[in-house]
Amino acid sequence: MENIILVLVSGLLIWTLLLQQQRKHPPLPPGPPADPIIGHLRTIPADRPDIFFYELSKKYGKVVHLRIPGKTMIILNSAQAATDLLDKRSGIYSDRSSSNVFNLMGWDKSIAFVPYGERFRKQRKMLNDYLHHKQCENYFHLEALEARQLVKKLSSIPDRFNDHFNRYSSAIILRIAHGHEIVGDDDPYLKITSDAEHCLSNCATPGSNLVDLIPIMKDLPSWFPGTYPATQARSYRPIIDLLHDYPFEDMKKKMVEGTAKDSYLLTHLEGLQREGENYPYTIDDIKGSTGAIYAAGADTTWSTLSIFMLAMVLYPSVQAQAQEEIDNLMGVADRLPEFNDRPSLTYLECVLQETYRWNNAAPTGLPHRSTEDDVYNGMFIPKGSVIVANTRGITLDEDVYRDPHKFDPSRYLRGEPHPVGHFGFGRRICPGRHLADSSVWIAIASILFAFTISPVKASDGTPLIPEEEFLSGVTRSVI
Numbered sequence: 273m274e275n276i277i278l279v280l281v282s283g284l285l286i287w288t289l290l291l292q293q294q295r296k297h298p299p300l301p302p303g304p305p306a307d308p309i310i311g312h313l314r315t316i317p318a319d320r321p322d323i324f325f326y327e328l329s330k331k332y333g334k335v336v337h338l339r340i341p342g343k344t345m346i347i348l349n350s351a352q353a354a355t356d357l358l359d360k361r362s363g364i365y366s367d368r369s370s371s372n373v374f375n376l377m378g379w380d381k382s383i384a385f386v387p388y389g390e391r392f393r394k395q396r397k398m399l400n401d402y403l404h405h406k407q408c409e410n411y412f413h414l415e416a417l418e419a420r421q422l423v424k425k426l427s428s429i430p431d432r433f434n435d436h437f438n439r440y441s442s443a444i445i446l447r448i449a450h451g452h453e454i455v456g457d458d459d460p461y462l463k464i465t466s467d468a469e470h471c472l473s474n475c476a477t478p479g480s481n482l483v484d485l486i487p488i489m490k491d492l493p494s495w496f497p498g499t500y501p502a503t504q505a506r507s508y509r510p511i512i513d514l515l516h517d518y519p520f521e522d523m524k525k526k527m528v529e530g531t532a533k534d535s536y537l538l539t540h541l542e543g544l545q546r547e548g549e550n551y552p553y554t555i556d557d558i559k560g561s562t563g564a565i566y567a568a569g570a571d572t573t574w575s576t577l578s579i580f581m582l583a584m585v586l587y588p589s590v591q592a593q594a595q596e597e598i599d600n601l602m603g604v605a606d607r608l609p610e611f612n613d614r615p616s617l618t619y620l621e622c623v624l625q626e627t628y629r630w631n632n633a634a635p636t637g638l639p640h641r642s643t644e645d646d647v648y649n650g651m652f653i654p655k656g657s658v659i660v661a662n663t664r665g666i667t668l669d670e671d672v673y674r675d676p677h678k679f680d681p682s683r684y685l686r687g688e689p690h691p692v693g694h695f696g697f698g699r700r701i702c703p704g705r706h707l708a709d710s711s712v713w714i715a716i717a718s719i720l721f722a723f724t725i726s727p728v729k730a731s732d733g734t735p736l737i738p739e740e741e742f743l744s745g746v747t748r749s750v751i
Contacts, residue, residue, distance in 0.1 A: 309341070322636045345658045373505045376509065381556045438465070449537060527541065597618075622683075640660075
């Protein structure tokens, strides 16, 4: 009896202490009603969580909290909140919330998914040294050359434009990162990168699926409800391993043969060969960061170009205005646009920015993790919270963008701000963003100069207007 009383008193004391501790903090951000024990687990959808998070903002505000067993999720649906926390307070918001799905898939050594710490800082330096803004100007000639090849491919086989976009974006990344030049459609690198793109477009969104939110789910049998993302990730593992391993082994072979070309991978393999154990970067660092260049560059470039094509079909007046601007600048010049034309093509720049905003290639980004308790605008954000900067919600913010669902490049000429967050935030911002941006710009400038983009027609000549439908994983692509 005394033991029972002791247990009850101890439990009451702990409960009282917890209540006192909670009272010391401001309230959490607002959020929808939660179920007992499981919190909001049933309400978070497996498909299109970006839209679910955006809809929450309409009812509960731009900063929302969701609760799941053992974790607090903080959803940011405004550029202001994302900038205030992830940029201005990056010291406590630069960690990455672990993704069991992406670890199972083989991305655990990539900078995009490693925790904030020594490995992250090393890979960040590796990538920044090779992809900083000034360095990327050295790649303009390569991007322009590949844009011309893209125009030729589109001209000869227009209905395979998605394949051509994959080849275009892959060719640029493979040359810079791997020193590899694509010479034919049967190139093994094309198959590897195409398969990797499929994985990234069809996998479960990081931080918004049961396997990521409840760690034990990854170890449950495949028949158990909610474990499909783990099963799918395991099936994708050989593809992602090949993406990391094949270029590494191929480069070592070319180094022996004396045929290796200057590239990110060659630079670090030569350093490793020269300095051995004294080299500051490991094989895992080299493989992980090289794979990240593809994932952060080629895949998002391909996705953005497919979204651009959809927009041009749905908004022909925008296409016509951009083409008029290009024609007026180019005159009768017998050449495609070049990078030094970019400052003069102001409306085309608006088209690019609106492509980023209208349907971003990475609609929820990758979740951050807070490493300390914090208070933002009177709302408590606990240490260890999963922080989702919902790019989709940010770009549909009606307090910032008028008629946000409409593709309207002229909004920027009226003073609406360029989108933010499509390349991430803070210390987690994409290191390949300058290369990706210039690759997309030269591609759309070349396409609009050379072609008029029209919908496919039915047998009776009626235009078949496509729907705004997308496959969404960590990246989004047009169906």
